[in-house]
Amino acid sequence: MTDQQPHTSSHQPSSAGVLVLAGTPIGDIADAPPRLAAELQGADVVAAEDTRRLRGLTRALGIHTSGRVVSYFEGNESARTPELVEALEGGARVLLVTDAGMPSVSDPGYRLVAAAVEKDIKVTAVPGPSAVLTALALSGLPVDRFCFEGFLPRKAGERLGRLREVAEERRTLVYFEAPHRLDDTLAAMAEVFGADRRAAVCRELTKTYEEVKRGPLGELAQWAAEGVRGEITVVVEGAPETGPAELDAAELVRRVRIREEAGERRKEAIAAVAAEAGLPKREVFDAVVAAKNAAEKSPQDGKGLT
16 A cells, blocks of 8 residues: 555646736725735736836835736737736746726736636735725625625616616625716616615725715715716615515506516516515506506606506
């Protein structure tokens, strides 16, 4: 009987390198994790979303990179990924940084991580500041369960469709948004989620002019209409947990309408709403028919079902 030899993967060469995802400050440079400077100095290749921003970061940290610096942004991500994977397979330590926060979270990086994983190359991270978690913690809204939805579509119709998909989501929702689209986004949220749904607009997190504006979506939409500047993260309260007794006919119809506008057929929407509310399908169906009849009698009411 012989001693068993340690198992080694036949897929990963012993000389394979390491991909390091490095979180960078979202505002205050003092928030840079201690490991960031060491990784920047020791990496064989530094892939940066913006090489000019990288130079500013290294100056602020008082360091110099010794490895090769390449750009890695949305426009060249697909083309440059194979090149970086080749470097990793050759044993390089590749460090990926974006302009702020953690790579691959609404930033370049996902394609490279997926490609490295496919090749059995080690992927690790330097944890750093996160606009998502910072905004969530400051919002004053429930933080035990949440969904990160990233950026909404720019086109109004697509934006409404995306919001309708999560209209009944009970977890807290977190979004990124550009300042010049914030008023339209908050207005759309008020339309789909309800003007009274609580939310928080977190602006310029960790920076000099940091601001957290909390209130109902309707009020926040009016506030944003005056113009808002800076990096924006929006946190929205999840849908309330409502029982059958709390859902009147109008609310049942509203839920069916949202599902239909998201692409469901009416029969499926009625069944889903009935299941959510714990009601017989017939009761929801009757509410929809009554709303349709009322809309036909009062064509000026655009909120009924047709």
